[in-house]
Amino acid sequence: xxxxxxxxxxxxxxxxxxxxxxxxxxxxxxxxxxxxxxxxxxxxxxxxxxxxxxxxxxxxxxxxxxxxxxxxxxxxxxxxxxxxxxxxxxxxxxxxxxxxxxxxxx
Numbered sequence: 001x002x003x004x005x006x007x008x009x010x011x012x013x014x015x016x017x018x019x020x021x022x023x024x025x026x027x028x029x030x031x032x033x034x035x036x037x038x039x040x041x042x043x044x045x046x047x048x049x050x051x052x053x054x055x056x057x058x059x060x061x062x063x064x065x066x067x068x069x070x071x072x073x074x075x076x077x078x079x080x081x082x083x084x085x086x087x088x089x090x091x092x093x094x095x096x097x098x099x100x101x102x103x104x105x106x
Contacts, residue, residue, distance in 0.1 A: 003034070003035050003055075003056075003072030003073060004032060004033060004034050004035075004101070004102045005033050005096075005098040005099070005100060005101045005102060006030065006031040006032065006033060006098070006099050006100055006102065007027070007029060007030060007033060007039070007040070007097055007098055007099055008029040008030075008031065008099055009029070009099070010029070011023055011025075011026055011027050011040065011050070014040060014050065014097050015050060018042045018048050018050070018095075018097075019048055020042070020048050020049055020050045021047070021049075022049075023050055025050075025052050027039070027040045027052065032102075033055060033098075034055070035054075035055050035056040035068065035069040035070070035072055036054055036055065036056060036068075036069050037054070037055050038052045038053070038054060038055075039052065039053060039054075039055045039096060039097070039098075040052060040096075040097040041053055041094045041095060041096050041097065042094065042095040042097065043094045043095075051094075054068065055072065055096075056068030056069050056070075056071065056072055057071040057072060057074075057084075057085070057088070058071070059071065059083070059084040059085070059088075060087055060088070061083075071084060074089070
């Protein structure tokens with residue numbers, strides 16, 4: 001997988017589906033969301049809320065934010081034990097709002 005996905009629902013529809021009370025940003029639909037772009041995520045800190053973050057994953061040990069543009073996939077078999085993903089998997093969960101991932105190469 002390349003780490004590229006699409007999201008094409010309006011933010012208001014996403015908020016309704018995930019029972020989010022308020023929205024303070026707008027994400028435009030895109031069929032080519034790539035690492036480093038802003039994405040909508042759902043976090044739960046007592047209730048669901050929408051937030052925006054840059055798409056990618058920066059491990060806690062990394063000194064470079066650029067690392068996050070390369071790390072967008074974790075294997076289900078090793079995510080709980082892999083040095084890069086272990087801490088975040090155990091302690092920091094969120095739902096990345098996506099309709100589908102694009103497979104193959106550019």
